[in-house]
Amino acid sequence: MTHAGADDTLVAYSSMEDGELADYVSQIERDNPDLHIKVIRVSTAALHERILQEGDAGQWDIIFGWSLTKLLDPMIQTLLATFDSAQLDRLPREARDEGGKWFSPSAFVPAFCVNEARLKEKGLPVPRNWNELAESYYGGEIVLPDPAYSGAGFLHVTALNQKSGSAYVDSVFRRVANSRPRVVRSAFEPCSAVLNGEAAIGVTVSTAVCGLMNQGVDVRMVIPSDAAAFEPESFAIRAGSRHLSQAQRALDWTMSSAACETYGRYGKVVLKDIDIRSPEDGDPRFPAMTAINAAKANQDRDAMCSAWSRFFN
Structure with missing residues (x-):
């Protein structure tokens, strides 16, 4: 290399x-x-x-x-x-x-890396979006990246804000924060936590999940419907x-x-x-997606990261 x-x-x-x-x-x-x-x-x-x-x-x-x-x-x-x-x-x-x-x-595509077997053992469903991830029964099972350091974290925050609006995002983040998620600084650390049995759900990007899947690791990828951008x-x-x-x-x-x-x-x-x-035509893992407004995201970066930090730092 x-x-x-x-x-x-x-x-x-x-x-x-x-x-x-x-x-x-x-x-x-x-x-x-x-x-x-x-x-x-x-x-x-x-x-x-x-x-x-x-x-x-x-x-x-x-x-x-x-x-x-x-x-x-x-x-x-x-x-x-x-x-x-x-x-x-x-x-x-x-x-x-x-x-x-x-x-x-x-x-890049925002994604959840999910240990489906771990959720099944606990009698929990696979979350399909951030709104579902905010359910209290996922307490202790979530690892997510800080958008101030991680591109994956910033993509999730941006996609949620641009698709659903700041009021929706504040409501969802307030509820997710109540589950006391572990906060990390990279896209792959959430996947590592899932892989090592430390959590059931890692907030990341599709490349990190697919990298594991390509190696035969038994994880599931979910593109959150409310952040599908x-x-x-x-x-x-x-x-x-x-x-x-x-x-x-x-x-x-x-x-x-x-x-x-x-x-x-x-x-x-x-x-x-x-x-x-999408990567594979007709693949149900990939909903219809549009691009984020990158220029607007760059302008709004400080405000969005500050809003995120109110809940998670």
Whole structure:
């Protein structure tokens, strides 16, 4: 996956999960034997801080999968190069920057990771949405990510607010908080808690759940019906990268058929050919979804995170 120290190595920043990253990078390097990619995986909020701290002195080459709401920060935009590829025409207009600074071939989906057997033992139903998750009988069985640190947490908060309104969200969060959920800072920690028998339900994203399912782990994925909205996943090149041609080839792969097939395996929405599709046509796990308004989410970030923290911190 990495060839550290090589002068021609592409340095990629990403907030994807490690297993998923390894899958993509191995395919890119297999199809492009002269490309070597070193991935530095950083959580969503920490990656934002890191890129801003490095500023023009940053030595990374590409953003390889990051929350679009974070990448839309005007300060981040000043650090990005224009990406020029004929494949961009395959993407819908809302999945690419008019100025060529970023594009989104795939999208994150909010999800619950559920240990169905544990719930059955306790005589509890599988929650289909946040309103049902707020039932008091789930006390001690919930792990959720803090939206101030986790892209997964912020996606759930954003989707709930944009689909159902702040009054609904406040009502639901007040009831969920009464169950004293465990609060963590990443998308995968809730899945780990479910996997380790520490909880029955982890609030996360579909990629984390599908990563476990792909390994044969017996968990169930639920897309909460009241938060069924996806966030485009951004890719970009750093202005000043010494490996522009290699970076463009690596990112071209992310719009290939092979890439789109892999996105589907990890439960992502695929954005291509002016068509917004769920990972598997007709799959009942994936309800009809629309994209969040990423620009509005970025504007409302502080207010939404503050409202969340009133209940859970």
